[in-house]
Amino acid sequence: MQSPEPETVVTDEDTGTRPLLSVEDLQTYFFTDEGTIKAVDGASFDVYSGRTLGIVGESGCGKSITAKSILQIIDNPGRIVGGQVKLSSNGDASKNLLEMEPNGEEIRSIRGGEISMIFQEPMTSFSPIHTFGNQIIEAIRLHSPLDKEEAHGLAVDWLRRVGIPSPEQRMSEYPYQFSGGQRQRAMIAMALCTEPRILIADEPTTALDVTTQAQILDILQTLQKQNDMSIIFITHDLGVIAEVADVVAVMYLGKVVEIGPVESIFSSPKHPYTKALLSSMPTIDAAPRERMPSITGAIPHPQNRPSGCSFHPRCPSYMSDICGLREPDLVSIGTDQQASCFLYGRN
Amino acid sequence: MLGYLIRRLFYAVLAVWAVSIISFFIINLPPGDYVTSYIAQLAIQGNIIGAEEAESLREYYGLDQPSYVQYLKWMNQIRQGNLGFSFEFGLPVNDVIGERLVLTMILAAATIVFIWIVAIPIGILSAVRQYSIWDHTFTFFGFVGLAVPDFMLALIMMYFSFVLFDFSVGGLFSPEYVTASWSLGRGFDLAQHMIIPIIILGTAGTASLIRITRANLLDELRKPYVATARAKGLSEWRLILKYPVRMALNPAISMTAYILPFLVSGSIVVSVVLGLPTVGPILLKALVAQDMFLAGGIILLIGWMTVVGTFLSDLLLVWADPRVKFEGR
Structure with a gap:
C-alpha cells in the first residue's frame, strides 16, 4: 500500500493551464419511433486536473447521458450527433474522443484506462455470475501488461484500499454475497485499479443509506488526493454536491444552464433554475409543518421542449418579450461563474 | 454437496418408482x-x-x-x-427395445447439439442486431419452424431429398446395414441418415430456443453490468459473450432435460413417417395392443431418463449460475 501523498493539489485553473477534459456543445439524441428525444442538447463544461466537477439536475435532465456520451457508451437508439469531447494527453495536442470509432481500440483504451466510470446501481452493476476477482482482474489486464498473478495482487491491494475486510478471501466471492455499500466499494476499486486520470461517478451514492454514502464519499475524496485524479460527480443531491464538488454545473433539459465554483453557486446562484433548485432544499431552520418550497410546474416531456429558453414556462422571472423566443447562451457573470439567462444581458 | 447428491438420487428413485406404478395401472385401466x-x-x-x-x-x-x-x-x-415379456413380439422387452433405445438416445443427443449449435448463435445475433434484416429473417423462419407440423416437414424433406439428391430417407440405416453388427461403416451410415431426422426433430426446439435466447439476451443487454463492462474498455463481442450471453443461456440448459421425452412421445408421428427405429413407434404399438409390459417398460425407461436428464441439467445450472445453490447445503 502506498502512503498518501502530501496534499498539493495543483489548481490548474488558477495557473491558467488548459483543462484536462473539455466538453463542448455535446449533443446526444435518441431516435425513437415516436420521435427524436434531445437528451443532451448542447452541454459544455471543463474538467481540471485533480478537481471535482459536480453535475447536478433533476431526473431526466441528461446528466447520465452526458457522462456516457463522454465514453461513447450510449445505448441504442441514442447517438451523439454533435460536439466535441477533448481529452488533453500529456503535453501533446488533445484528442477528440468523439472522432474515435465507437467501439474501436483507441476509445476502448481510454474507457476504464484514462477515464473510468462508476454507476448508480451497485446491486446490478456487477455481473452476478462472475466473481469480483474475475471482474476486477479483467479490468486491470485490459489496460496493463500484468500477468494474472500480478493483477490478482493488485486487485487485492485495491479492495483493501477501499476498505473491504479480508480482501484475499472476498476475491473469490460473488456479488450476491456483498452488501450494497461493499459492492460500491468494490466498484470503486475496479474503476480505480487502472489509475485513471478522470473518474466519472454517476450517482454513486444514490442507492446507499446515508452512513454508507458518507463512507463512500470519504473513500472517493481520499483516493482522489492520493492519485491526483479528476472526478466528474453526477447527482441530484445538492447536499452531496456541496460536499464533494469544486465546480458545479447545473443541467436542465440537456443543457448546462449555470456553471461556477461551488461557493458561488450556493451563495449567489444566478440562473432562476439554480435559485429554485437551491430554495427547494429542506433547511434545518424551517418552521415545523412549513411547506417545502418546490419548483412550479413539471419537467416538460422531452419531445415537447419549450421554445426559447426551455425553463421559461416554469421561470418566476419570465420576460414575455424574449424568453420564449430566443435561446440564451452561457454568459460570464463575475470572474468564473456563467449562466444562460437573459437577466444577465440580451446577447 | 454429497448429501445433496444422495438426496437427489433418493428422490429420483422414488420418482421413477411412482412412474412405474402409475404407468402400470393406467395401462391396465381400459x-x-x-x-x-x-x-x-x-x-x-x-x-x-x-x-x-x-x-x-x-x-x-x-x-x-x-x-x-x-x-x-x-x-x-x-x-x-x-423388463418383462412382450406378448406382441413374443420376445423379452429388453430385446425388443435394446437397440432402439440406444438409437433414440443417440438421436436425442445429436438433436440437442444441433439445437444448441443453430439456435444459440442465431438468438445472439438476433438480439444484438435487433430489428436488423437478420433479426427479421430469422424471426420469420423461426415462426414458420414453430408452426409447420413436424410430420409435414418430414414429408417435404423426404420428397426433396429423394428428387434432388436421389437420397432415400427413411430409417436410420441403408438396407445393407440394418441388421449388420456395429462397425465404422455402420456408424458412418447412421450419421448420414440422421441428418434429416435431426433437422426435422430439432426445428421446433431450435425455433423456440432462438426466441427464448433472443428475448433473454435483450433483457440482459440493458442491465447495468453491461454498461460497466463497456466502461471497462472490453470489446463489444467479448463482453456480450462473457456476460449477458452467459446469463441468457440458462433456459438452453433447462431445456435439455425434456428433449428426450419429447423425442420418444412427442415425435411418434415423425418417427412413423420417417420409419425411424426409435422407441416411439414401438410404444404406440404396445399401447394399442395392450402389451402392458412392453409399454410399461418403455414408459419406465423414459421416466428414468427424464429424471436423470433433469438432474444433469440442474447440475449444469449450478455450474453456470453460482446463485443457484444446492438446497440445504
Missing part, C-alpha cells in the same frame, strides 16, 4: 387385456378362440392374477434387470 386384443386380432383373420382357450392363455401369461400381484412380479423381474 377394459380387457392383451388376450382380449389378441382374440380380436385372430377373429379378424377368421380364427375363433373358445373361452377355455382364452382362459388358459391368460393363465399362461399370468393375466388371471390380480393386477397388484402382476405388478409385484414385474417389479421383481425389473430388480434383476429384466
Whole structure:
C-alpha cells in the first residue's frame, strides 16, 4: 500500500493551464419511433486536473447521458450527433474522443484506462455470475501488461484500499454475497485499479443509506488526493454536491444552464433554475409543518421542449418579450461563474 | 454437496418408482387385456378362440392374477434387470427395445447439439442486431419452424431429398446395414441418415430456443453490468459473450432435460413417417395392443431418463449460475 501523498493539489485553473477534459456543445439524441428525444442538447463544461466537477439536475435532465456520451457508451437508439469531447494527453495536442470509432481500440483504451466510470446501481452493476476477482482482474489486464498473478495482487491491494475486510478471501466471492455499500466499494476499486486520470461517478451514492454514502464519499475524496485524479460527480443531491464538488454545473433539459465554483453557486446562484433548485432544499431552520418550497410546474416531456429558453414556462422571472423566443447562451457573470439567462444581458 | 447428491438420487428413485406404478395401472385401466386384443386380432383373420382357450392363455401369461400381484412380479423381474415379456413380439422387452433405445438416445443427443449449435448463435445475433434484416429473417423462419407440423416437414424433406439428391430417407440405416453388427461403416451410415431426422426433430426446439435466447439476451443487454463492462474498455463481442450471453443461456440448459421425452412421445408421428427405429413407434404399438409390459417398460425407461436428464441439467445450472445453490447445503 502506498502512503498518501502530501496534499498539493495543483489548481490548474488558477495557473491558467488548459483543462484536462473539455466538453463542448455535446449533443446526444435518441431516435425513437415516436420521435427524436434531445437528451443532451448542447452541454459544455471543463474538467481540471485533480478537481471535482459536480453535475447536478433533476431526473431526466441528461446528466447520465452526458457522462456516457463522454465514453461513447450510449445505448441504442441514442447517438451523439454533435460536439466535441477533448481529452488533453500529456503535453501533446488533445484528442477528440468523439472522432474515435465507437467501439474501436483507441476509445476502448481510454474507457476504464484514462477515464473510468462508476454507476448508480451497485446491486446490478456487477455481473452476478462472475466473481469480483474475475471482474476486477479483467479490468486491470485490459489496460496493463500484468500477468494474472500480478493483477490478482493488485486487485487485492485495491479492495483493501477501499476498505473491504479480508480482501484475499472476498476475491473469490460473488456479488450476491456483498452488501450494497461493499459492492460500491468494490466498484470503486475496479474503476480505480487502472489509475485513471478522470473518474466519472454517476450517482454513486444514490442507492446507499446515508452512513454508507458518507463512507463512500470519504473513500472517493481520499483516493482522489492520493492519485491526483479528476472526478466528474453526477447527482441530484445538492447536499452531496456541496460536499464533494469544486465546480458545479447545473443541467436542465440537456443543457448546462449555470456553471461556477461551488461557493458561488450556493451563495449567489444566478440562473432562476439554480435559485429554485437551491430554495427547494429542506433547511434545518424551517418552521415545523412549513411547506417545502418546490419548483412550479413539471419537467416538460422531452419531445415537447419549450421554445426559447426551455425553463421559461416554469421561470418566476419570465420576460414575455424574449424568453420564449430566443435561446440564451452561457454568459460570464463575475470572474468564473456563467449562466444562460437573459437577466444577465440580451446577447 | 454429497448429501445433496444422495438426496437427489433418493428422490429420483422414488420418482421413477411412482412412474412405474402409475404407468402400470393406467395401462391396465381400459377394459380387457392383451388376450382380449389378441382374440380380436385372430377373429379378424377368421380364427375363433373358445373361452377355455382364452382362459388358459391368460393363465399362461399370468393375466388371471390380480393386477397388484402382476405388478409385484414385474417389479421383481425389473430388480434383476429384466423388463418383462412382450406378448406382441413374443420376445423379452429388453430385446425388443435394446437397440432402439440406444438409437433414440443417440438421436436425442445429436438433436440437442444441433439445437444448441443453430439456435444459440442465431438468438445472439438476433438480439444484438435487433430489428436488423437478420433479426427479421430469422424471426420469420423461426415462426414458420414453430408452426409447420413436424410430420409435414418430414414429408417435404423426404420428397426433396429423394428428387434432388436421389437420397432415400427413411430409417436410420441403408438396407445393407440394418441388421449388420456395429462397425465404422455402420456408424458412418447412421450419421448420414440422421441428418434429416435431426433437422426435422430439432426445428421446433431450435425455433423456440432462438426466441427464448433472443428475448433473454435483450433483457440482459440493458442491465447495468453491461454498461460497466463497456466502461471497462472490453470489446463489444467479448463482453456480450462473457456476460449477458452467459446469463441468457440458462433456459438452453433447462431445456435439455425434456428433449428426450419429447423425442420418444412427442415425435411418434415423425418417427412413423420417417420409419425411424426409435422407441416411439414401438410404444404406440404396445399401447394399442395392450402389451402392458412392453409399454410399461418403455414408459419406465423414459421416466428414468427424464429424471436423470433433469438432474444433469440442474447440475449444469449450478455450474453456470453460482446463485443457484444446492438446497440445504
